[in-house]
Amino acid sequence: MKENKKHPKIAIVILNWNNGELTNKCVSYLKEIKYENKEIWVLDNGSTDNSLEFLRKLEDIYLITSEKNLGFAKGLNYGVGKAIDNGADYIWAINNDIIVEDKHILNKFLKHALRLENSFGVLGANIKLKDRTYDKISARRKWRLKDRFLTNTLFGVLLRKAPLFNKEFRKIYYNYFLDKPNNINLILVDVISGSALFFSEKSFRLINGFDENTFLYQEEYILSKRIEKFNLVSAIAFDCEVIHLHGQSTQKIGSFSYIEYIKSELYYLNEYTAHSNLTVNVWKIIRIFDAFLKEIIFHKLEKGTTKAILKYYY
Secondary structure: OOOOOOOOOEEEEEEEOOOHHHHHHHHHHHOOOOOOOEEEEEEEEOOOOOHHHHHOOOOOOEEEEEOOOOOHHHHHHHHHHHHHHOOOOEEEEEOOOEEOOOOOHHHHHHHHHHHHHHHEEEEEEEEEOOOOOEOHHHEEOOOOHHHHHHHHOHHHHHHHHOOOOHHHHHHHHHHHEOOOOOOOOEEEEOEEOOOEEEEEHHHHHHOOOOOOOOOOOOHHHHHHHHHHHOOOEEEEEEEEEEEEOOOOOOHHHOHHHHHHHHHHHHHHHHHHOOOOHHHHHHHHHHHHHHHHHHHHHOOOOOOOHHHHHHHHHO
């Protein structure tokens, strides 16, 4: 591909599923970005609501559609593939619940990507919450099972808060997250948020995109393994700020999202880690018990979720 050295083509790729109004808002911010060689691509991922009515009214975007919901990984691969076929040199894949107020963000991403040169794998953004505070999921270390336990299970949360164990478990928990450094705009990390990912066409092709064996969730952990395999780096550009309206792109799914999370997690543990079968089986038991507590005791999951997880595991 012949690259425009001064202004390489950057394609911003967004997935929409049953939330055309939110995607419309996201696109309106993207159009204000001051970068002359950008394209905005929206893939409607099999929406069953009136999303296409919103999306077809949008001007100056590339709209592509899928008859069925391809999921996150396969959907992004499809959208990014279309953008690359149209000559994109760089890709910024973002959730439709991302708000971009920095009009120069693409220039900043590009500057960092060029600085990393041949080691460039993927760049993440400095994620802000709705109240503009730093979101600690922006930059993370490798996620060990004890980190998963403390962050993702009710029992783990209780241990973090229990006075007897508070100090030790909180130390483990917070060591997993990387603090925002002072006066440093670029740091290398193990895992970045999957809500805003900046690739080069070269790096995306090299790692073969996203693993389509997951429908939803775990993409960033799998991505980190793929990046590492080719001796590329993942980094956070702290001068590239976005606001993440957490979960609004998936909040309508309900417990379906939890079950898909469990499926993707098991796939990740089996295919991308060196955990023994015994360790994975113990983890399954922990997950089942956790789902039972969330469903039966605390009513945080829809009825039947635990049964569905048992059926999937066994």
